[in-house]
Amino acid sequence: xxxxxxxxxxxxxxxxxxxxxxxxxxxxxxxxxxxxxxxxxxxxxxxxxxxxxxxxxxxxxxxxxxxxxxxxxxxxxxxxxxxxxxxxxxxxxxxxxxxxxxxxxxxxxxxxxxxxxxxxxxxxxxxxxxxxxxxxxxxxxxxxxxxxxxxxxxxxxxxxxxxxxxxxxxxxxxxxxxxxxxxxxxxxxxxxxxxxxxxxxxxxxxxxxxxxxxxxxxxxxxxxxxxxxxxxxxxxxxxxxxxxxxxxxxxxxxxxxxxxxxxxxxxxxxxxxxxxxxxxxxxxxxxxxxxxxxxxxxxxxxxxxxxxxxxxxxxxxxxxx
Amino acid sequence: xxxxxxxxxxxxxxxxxxxxxxxxxxxxxxxxxxxxxxxxxxxxxxxxxxxxxxxxxxxxxxxxxxxxxxxxxxxxxxxxxxxxxxxxxxxxxxxxxxxxxxxxxxxxxxxxxxxxxxxxxxxxxxxxxxxxxxxxxxxxxxxxxxxxxxxxxxxxxxxxxxxxxxxxxxxxxxxxxxxxxxxxxxxxxxxxxxxxxxxxxxxxxxxxxxxxxxxxxxxxxxxxxxxxxxxxxxxxxxxxxxxxxxxxxxxxxxxxxxxxxxxxxxxxxxxxxxxxxxxxxxxxxxxxxxxxxxx
Numbered sequence: 001x002x003x004x005x006x007x008x009x010x011x012x013x014x015x016x017x018x019x020x021x022x023x024x025x026x027x028x029x030x031x032x033x034x035x036x037x038x039x040x041x042x043x044x045x046x047x048x049x050x051x052x053x054x055x056x057x058x059x060x061x062x063x064x065x066x067x068x069x070x071x072x073x074x075x076x077x078x079x080x081x082x083x084x085x086x087x088x089x090x091x092x093x094x095x096x097x098x099x100x101x102x103x104x105x106x107x108x109x110x111x112x113x114x115x116x117x118x119x120x121x122x123x124x125x126x127x128x129x130x131x132x133x134x135x136x137x138x139x140x141x142x143x144x145x146x147x148x149x150x151x152x153x154x155x156x157x158x159x160x161x162x163x164x165x166x167x168x169x170x171x172x173x174x175x176x177x178x179x180x181x182x183x184x185x186x187x188x189x190x191x192x193x194x195x196x197x198x199x200x201x202x203x204x205x206x207x208x209x210x211x212x213x214x215x216x217x218x219x220x221x222x223x224x225x226x227x228x229x230x231x232x233x234x235x236x237x238x239x240x241x242x243x244x245x246x247x248x249x250x251x252x253x254x255x256x257x258x259x260x261x262x263x264x265x266x267x268x269x270x271x272x273x274x275x276x277x278x279x280x281x282x283x284x285x286x287x288x289x290x291x292x293x294x295x296x297x298x299x300x301x302x303x304x305x306x307x308x309x310x311x312x313x314x315x316x317x318x319x320x321x
Numbered sequence: 322x323x324x325x326x327x328x329x330x331x332x333x334x335x336x337x338x339x340x341x342x343x344x345x346x347x348x349x350x351x352x353x354x355x356x357x358x359x360x361x362x363x364x365x366x367x368x369x370x371x372x373x374x375x376x377x378x379x380x381x382x383x384x385x386x387x388x389x390x391x392x393x394x395x396x397x398x399x400x401x402x403x404x405x406x407x408x409x410x411x412x413x414x415x416x417x418x419x420x421x422x423x424x425x426x427x428x429x430x431x432x433x434x435x436x437x438x439x440x441x442x443x444x445x446x447x448x449x450x451x452x453x454x455x456x457x458x459x460x461x462x463x464x465x466x467x468x469x470x471x472x473x474x475x476x477x478x479x480x481x482x483x484x485x486x487x488x489x490x491x492x493x494x495x496x497x498x499x500x501x502x503x504x505x506x507x508x509x510x511x512x513x514x515x516x517x518x519x520x521x522x523x524x525x526x527x528x529x530x531x532x533x534x535x536x537x538x539x540x541x542x543x544x545x546x547x548x549x550x551x552x553x554x555x556x557x558x559x560x561x562x563x564x565x566x567x568x569x570x571x572x573x574x575x576x577x578x579x580x581x582x583x584x585x586x587x588x589x590x591x592x593x594x595x596x597x598x599x600x601x602x603x604x605x606x607x608x609x610x611x612x613x614x615x616x
Contacts, residue, residue, distance in 0.1 A: 019423070019425065022423050022500075023423055023424055023425065025499065025500035025501050026418040026421055026423060026424045026500060027418075027424075028501070029414035029415070029417065029418045029500075029501060029504065030414065030415050030418045030419070030424075030430070032410075032411045032414065032415075033411045033412065033414065033415030033434075033475070034415070034430070034433070036411065036466070036469045036470045037433070037434060037437065037470055037472075039450070039455075040447070040466070040469070040470065041436075041437035041441065041442070041472075042437070043442075043446070043450055044441070044442030044443065044446035044447045044450060045437075045440060045441070045442040045446075046442070046446070047442050047445070047446020047447070047449060047450065048442050048446060050445055050446060050449070055449075057453065060453065061446075061449060108341070111334050111337060111338070112338070114330075114331070114334055115334060115335075120335075122602070123342070124338040124342055125602070125606075126598070126599075126602050127338075127341070127342030127345050127346055128338075128341055128342065128345050129602060129605065130345050130346065130349070130598070131345055133525055133594050133598075133601060134349075134529075134591065134594070135528075135529030135530075135531065135547050135590070136529075136531075137529075137531050137547045137550045137551050137554070137590075138352075138529075138547075138550070138587055138590060138591055140551075140554055141352055141550070141554065141583075141584065141587045142348040142349065142351065142352055144554065145348070145351050145352055145355060145368050145584075146348065146351070146368075148367075148368070150367065151363065151367035151368050152367070152368060153351060153367075153368050153369070153370070155367075156367050156368070156369070185344070185345070193605070193606065193609070194609060197606065197609040217330070253531075253532060257531075257551065257554075260554065260555070261555075276443070276444055276445070277444065277532070277536075280444060280445060280448060280536070281535065281536055286445055286449075289445045290443065290445035290446070293442075293443030293444055293445055294443065296443065297440055297441055297442070297443055300440075300441075301439055301440045304438065304439050305439070
């Protein structure tokens with residue numbers, strides 16, 4: 001009796017040992033990834049306490065004294081005009097981008113699906129996809145070639161027709177149009193091609209049946225294509241909801257490079273991320289930069305939770321967690 | 322009647338896409354045209370879609386070694402190549418292991434990988450960590466480390482590795498292959514299409530990155546291409562916004578790369594993307610079907 005329990009205990013511990021040994025190579029393979037995730041994401045999470053500190057490089061994060069009062073960095077930010085400006089701009093441009101990109105991409109995808117010649121269709125796709133792969137610095141150069149006051153192609157045309165040169169880089173109100181157009185130009189190809197792939201996945205039987213019933217083009221789009229694309233549209237939009245507080249829906253560099261980081265244009269071009277970046281790079285204002293960063297992270301946290309909660313209800317496969 | 326209507330709508334679709342294609346390509350041609358225009362002509366005539374006076378002086382200057390562009394090219398190529406390879410290696414090893422049933426804590430570990438999607442510490446803590454604690458400021462490694470892992474890419478690769486039949490891994494094990502060897506000899510070769518798609522996107526991210534260099538790089542020798550471009554543009558911006566200062570700085574202008582050379586640098590920064598473009602487009606569309614392209 002005793003001997004039996006003894007041997008079964010032995011085999012159990014032997015099994016755990018064997019399982020542990022089998023896992024060693026996997027942990028060896030996971031180690032670099034886990035280490036870099038810790039360095040890049042987890043340690044900075046603990047670093048958010050800088051927002052409550054009077055940071056000095058000499059004393060380090062933990063050695064620096066606490067702010068008195070604790071929320072002084074936040075108070076300074078929220079009492080400034082900048083808080084209102086960057087929050088408004090971030091949300092304004094994000095909503096505008098989400099709406100324009102979705103509508104244009106859907107329209108283009110539906111039209112593109114009507115082009116049956118494969119070579120022609122691939123050429124169109126290739127052309128409208130090109131801006132997606134360009135850096136915001138290259139786009140800054142392109143925009144400058146067009147809008148430069150004395151040499152730009154736009155002013156060339158205006159002055160050529162007897163008009164007066166426009167100072168694009170000194171008047172904020174122009175940028176309320178320039179920035180959304182630039183973001184649409186860069187992103188619309190990407191989402192068009194994505195929706196084309198979704199349309200290609202629709203069962204052709206639906207369209208054949210519709211044709212037999214004598215449905216018009218518009219009826220087919222309205223009653224087959226759009227309803228079947230709805231899940232994709234919803235999931236993409238909800239992923240954007242999680243990024244509503246991130247400049248450019250997570251791709252904010254354009255807000256910094258396109259206006260040449262010009263101070264005169266900040267009222268119309270500054271978003272949360274550009275403010276953080278500038279405070280850190282130019283002013284070395286760690287307190288302000290980290291307070292604004294934390295404000296963004298906390299709101300972002302709730303937005304991601306909300307969007308994920310809804311996605312999980314609508315389409316569990318697309319949920320992140 | 323029906324036929325004519327059909328023709329009209331097809332024609333309209335083609336016209337729309339020809340116009341859009343031009344709108345996407347022409348701005349690039351403008352930059353190319355400026356880079357091939359003589360400096361004097363740029364001063365007199367401004368920018369045009371076709372060089373008013375054709376000249377290759379800008380490219381001669383760029384390749385003469387007088388500018389720091391060739392060095393920046395080297396930095397960018399090194400960072401892109403090493404960064405992309407390491408990213409793919411780290412990502413695939415991690416996501417493969419997270420799908421193996423032998424790893425008892427894989428659920429908890431997967432959660433550990435997901436969590437940063439929810440909350441991120443932001444730029445400042447990362448800046449202090451990389452500069453004050455890891456002392457990576459002004460080293461080439463800082464340009465690589467920032468994009469070494471991406472949660473989303475781990476998820477995509479994990480979904481892919483899940484589709485590899487377990488019997489394949491099991492039979493390799495029976496043949497006496499160790500786990501790491503099985504990964505490199507069997508799992509990795511099977512994942513080539515997803516690796517290619519993710520690799521191309523990671524490579525583009527490294528190639529187009531200027532922000533990291535702008536925050537962490539001071540030494541001119543370590544400047545990557547995009548950051549060099551940005552510094553050159555800031556000089557234009559400075560001269561533009563200070564019309565009076567620019568007059569007194571005329572001697573200084575001689576030291577700055579000429580306008581054509583700036584645009585030539587820009588063209589060289591786009592060059593590889595255009596050259597690899599057919600490949601890019603192919604894997605981008607492939608990625609749509611394997612779910613690799615999802616923001």
